Amino acid sequence: MTTSIDERRSERLSLLGTAQANESLELPDDLEQALIGKDDAAAHRLLIALGTASLMRKAGQLPIPSDSFPALDKAPDEPLPALGPLGEQCMQAILEEEDGELLSTYLDLLNAHQRRIPAGFIVPLMALATNNKALAQRVLIHAGERGAWLAKHHPNWNTLLKPDTSASDPWNTGTPAQRATYLVELRRRDPAAARELLAAGLKQESSKELPELLRTLHAGLSLADAPVIEPLLKSKARDVRASAAALIARIPDHPGQATLFNLSSARLELKGNMILGRKLEVSLPEAYDPSWAAFGIEPKSARYPTERTAWLGQMIALVNPQRWCERFDRKPEDLVPLAQKNEFSATLLAAFADAALLHEHPPMIVALLRAAMTTDDHALWHQVRGADLWAAVDNNTAESMLLTLVEHAVRSRENSDRLAWLLNGSTRAFSPPLAERLLNWFEHMAPKPDDSFNWAQAHQLSHALRRSLPPACSSRVDAMIKSLRDTTAPAYLKLLEQLAKRLRLRQRMIDSINEPSPTP
Amino acid sequence: MPTWTEDHLRSAVTDAATLKRGVDLASPSKWNNLGLSPRAVWGECQGSGTKPYQVIIDRSGPAFKCSCPSRTFPCKHGAGLMVLAVRDSALISEATEPEWVNTWLTKRDAKETAKAEPIATKAPADPEAQAKREAQRVKRMAEGLYELERWLIDVARTGLATLQAQPLATWEAQAARLVDAQLPGLANRLHEMWPMRGERTGELRDALGELYLLVIAAKRSPELPPEFAAEVQQQLGVTVRKEDVLKESTPVNDQWWVLGQLITEEDRLTQRRTWLYGLRGERYALLLDHAFGSQGFTSTYITNAVYEGGLHFYPGPFPLRAFALELHLRPEVSPVARPSFPPMAELERVSEWISANPWARSFPIWISDVVPTVHKDRWYLRHASGLLPMRCSDVEGWSLTAQSGGTPMNIFGEWNGRALLPVRATLENAAS
Numbered sequence: 001m002t003t004s005i006d007e008r009r010s011e012r013l014s015l016l017g018t019a020q021a022n023e024s025l026e027l028p029d030d031l032e033q034a035l036i037g038k039d040d041a042a043a044h045r046l047l048i049a050l051g052t053a054s055l056m057r058k059a060g061q062l063p064i065p066s067d068s069f070p071a072l073d074k075a076p077d078e079p080l081p082a083l084g085p086l087g088e089q090c091m092q093a094i095l096e097e098e099d100g101e102l103l104s105t106y107l108d109l110l111n112a113h114q115r116r117i118p119a120g121f122i123v124p125l126m127a128l129a130t131n132n133k134a135l136a137q138r139v140l141i142h143a144g145e146r147g148a149w150l151a152k153h154h155p156n157w158n159t160l161l162k163p164d165t166s167a168s169d170p171w172n173t174g175t176p177a178q179r180a181t182y183l184v185e186l187r188r189r190d191p192a193a194a195r196e197l198l199a200a201g202l203k204q205e206s207s208k209e210l211p212e213l214l215r216t217l218h219a220g221l222s223l224a225d226a227p228v229i230e231p232l233l234k235s236k237a238r239d240v241r242a243s244a245a246a247l248i249a250r251i252p253d254h255p256g257q258a259t260l261f262n263l264s265s266a267r268l269e270l271k272g273n274m275i276l277g278r279k280l281e282v283s284l285p286e287a288y289d290p291s292w293a294a295f296g297i298e299p300k301s302a303r304y305p306t307e308r309t310a311w312l313g314q315m316i317a318l319v320n321p322q323r324w325c326e327r328f329d330r331k332p333e334d335l336v337p338l339a340q341k342n343e344f345s346a347t348l349l350a351a352f353a354d355a356a357l358l359h360e361h362p363p364m365i366v367a368l369l370r371a372a373m374t375t376d377d378h379a380l381w382h383q384v385r386g387a388d389l390w391a392a393v394d395n396n397t398a399e400s401m402l403l404t405l406v407e408h409a410v411r412s413r414e415n416s417d418r419l420a421w422l423l424n425g426s427t428r429a430f431s432p433p434l435a436e437r438l439l440n441w442f443e444h445m446a447p448k449p450d451d452s453f454n455w456a457q458a459h460q461l462s463h464a465l466r467r468s469l470p471p472a473c474s475s476r477v478d479a480m481i482k483s484l485r486d487t488t489a490p491a492y493l494k495l496l497e498q499l500a501k502r503l504r505l506r507q508r509m510i511d512s513i514n515e516p517s518p519t520p
Numbered sequence: 521m522p523t524w525t526e527d528h529l530r531s532a533v534t535d536a537a538t539l540k541r542g543v544d545l546a547s548p549s550k551w552n553n554l555g556l557s558p559r560a561v562w563g564e565c566q567g568s569g570t571k572p573y574q575v576i577i578d579r580s581g582p583a584f585k586c587s588c589p590s591r592t593f594p595c596k597h598g599a600g601l602m603v604l605a606v607r608d609s610a611l612i613s614e615a616t617e618p619e620w621v622n623t624w625l626t627k628r629d630a631k632e633t634a635k636a637e638p639i640a641t642k643a644p645a646d647p648e649a650q651a652k653r654e655a656q657r658v659k660r661m662a663e664g665l666y667e668l669e670r671w672l673i674d675v676a677r678t679g680l681a682t683l684q685a686q687p688l689a690t691w692e693a694q695a696a697r698l699v700d701a702q703l704p705g706l707a708n709r710l711h712e713m714w715p716m717r718g719e720r721t722g723e724l725r726d727a728l729g730e731l732y733l734l735v736i737a738a739k740r741s742p743e744l745p746p747e748f749a750a751e752v753q754q755q756l757g758v759t760v761r762k763e764d765v766l767k768e769s770t771p772v773n774d775q776w777w778v779l780g781q782l783i784t785e786e787d788r789l790t791q792r793r794t795w796l797y798g799l800r801g802e803r804y805a806l807l808l809d810h811a812f813g814s815q816g817f818t819s820t821y822i823t824n825a826v827y828e829g830g831l832h833f834y835p836g837p838f839p840l841r842a843f844a845l846e847l848h849l850r851p852e853v854s855p856v857a858r859p860s861f862p863p864m865a866e867l868e869r870v871s872e873w874i875s876a877n878p879w880a881r882s883f884p885i886w887i888s889d890v891v892p893t894v895h896k897d898r899w900y901l902r903h904a905s906g907l908l909p910m911r912c913s914d915v916e917g918w919s920l921t922a923q924s925g926g927t928p929m930n931i932f933g934e935w936n937g938r939a940l941l942p943v944r945a946t947l948e949n950a951a952s
Contacts, residue, residue, distance in 0.1 A: 017679025050729025058937030063906025075925030
């Protein structure tokens, strides 16, 4: 008499099927009773056995032995306080908006005020940062000890916070950025040793990495560096030659600079008189002189319109703009309009812009930017590398230029595309006066429902305002929405509502930083 | 101001799209006449029309009311008002209830009182026709059961290897026949088996065996004790009318603690499983609700809140599923009981439940002192006495791990005989 079910046999039978198997099952007698008179008794028997075994297994389930695999260690205690309920609300809002940029801003705040991400948000925030390794690293860092502990155990995160194995020998084993950082640091402490280290390895360095290493020479550049740099003017790699030429052009008292200035000043002169007016006169070189290679002047350059303008353009681009100002006794704001009027304006403006950026000459940078901003000539903006010039101006200058542009935009809608672009590309927080004028402009430009309208510009501007407007402006925006509600295109109102919502969230983010941490 | 939190918001507005639209609407410039009283929160939301929508949230639910024509419940305006109440509570201050708020609340109170009255069972319009329909239904079900039994016998004869090679269409056709035979519960079981092919053959074998036992039990239903017969009918998917439950049962009054909710969506049908625990009677209850498309659920239960009222349990040898006619939020009651036990004690309880009701498919268990942990891509709960497998995604598993940090937790969830599906997790030293 059978009292139990042979589970192994029923498993074998279930796989093969009772029609093909050469064995049979036995059931306890009380279960066999149910099969009397059934066709296919073997199949019924198997199904009863499977069902009964399943129920018995469920009813008799025991925990798996705890030594089947090692237990997790315990996460260390947290030295930093977690965000409170308001901070959790902000985190939730960031997750809802799937906005990595906003998260990054919040992490900056957390960093500045020594707060950490609550444990419950680590995994969702890591999901938000899936495609952004740097952001994911920051999330783990700002998740405190719990973040580091999770990273240690999570198979996809454990590389994100691994200690830097190149720390002991960054020059030989580090990434290009780590090697450059090491060189900068060494140069700060011991310039001669840094030069020696760089010179010793120059032949082995790849042409891709070399320009980045050469950039480390910018700080404290002196004649002592010239012997390291000059041989690189003969490099086969164009980028290396260009980097070397730019460095030599900046070495104070390097004899090549005087030669170069003499060479170029013979081809760029200020002519005319008070009555007829002054103008810049350009005489292009007739042929390429191979000796120019010693200054980093290439036979061909795509930055200039023609082969001959390229030779002159490259010469001017290496000369400090201050020399032209002194030679012609003109300020940059006088020279730039003269260059604009010249038949070779594209060459002169591009060369002045390159020189202004290379020699970090603020007056020329501002003069070129003003020229480029007060016209809708997109070609000019690109010729003078407007974006690079804009990035090089200081905050006060940028603010003052923006104010001028906003005033101009309120008066006439010219150049507002450029203004929206500048605002959008700026990471600076807007000052209250600028914020007020920008909001006035935004209100002023509100379209009526049927107006044709530059929506791309409005979106760009609203994006910039969402990011850089002081959060306290939210009530001003709410008032704008109420006053515009009946007269303005609904899509424009939506932009304003999104702006108000973002400003309120940014305010909550700030408020949450000083909120007490919940008791554990 | 109502002490609603983000969790409350998510419990009340379960549809993600509605919540997102609500978040977009939660701008002070969109709202006028915001106010709150001990009974309600209200406001007027400017929509696309000239007249603003009047929106009310009854705080005893929360229950929503909006004058907009949307059939989604709660609508985006209700969701927006609740988002404002949670995230910008300073904008809503105490005020006298306007007439329109008062009118609705009074009507709602009257309705709730009427709901609590016993439902008078209507006599069928045509008893003969109804008897005929019932006979047809029973016949269709018997045919469906017979056909399923033959299919199972065929599977046993030809073996699982053959079954697993069959295309999805074969399984779907079999499931569709069960739906036609008014046996949707059995059709669902077939749908659940399809993903078990391959690596989960053991589970598939168990599921086929248990399905067979259910079919045999269903065929012999008239011979079973009434509570077993009722349980088998529910497992087949036969709808038990609330009126019938009301006739047969008395309400179980208690303070019901909402432990958590599981929301799943399939073919635009959203199912919500709300687990409650009676603080006085110390028993579990499961409220099962469905919503189609973007329509929300007609009732709202806030996780971790306590509601007072009576539940009617569906019949069965170990009744868990229930429905409520009227539950009132009791914000002043904070649950302190934490009825969690070591895994072994809970598994012993499961064993008793299975003896009492072998048809039950999941059991509420609440285990103490466990640490979520992963090993070879599988999730477990580690206790000093052993490991329990967990049913969860990697994201859920890592979220629990992040909260635990290697320290023990109390976890409530649904145990299916093999693994635990977590519903609620709290740290050992947490308040609740």
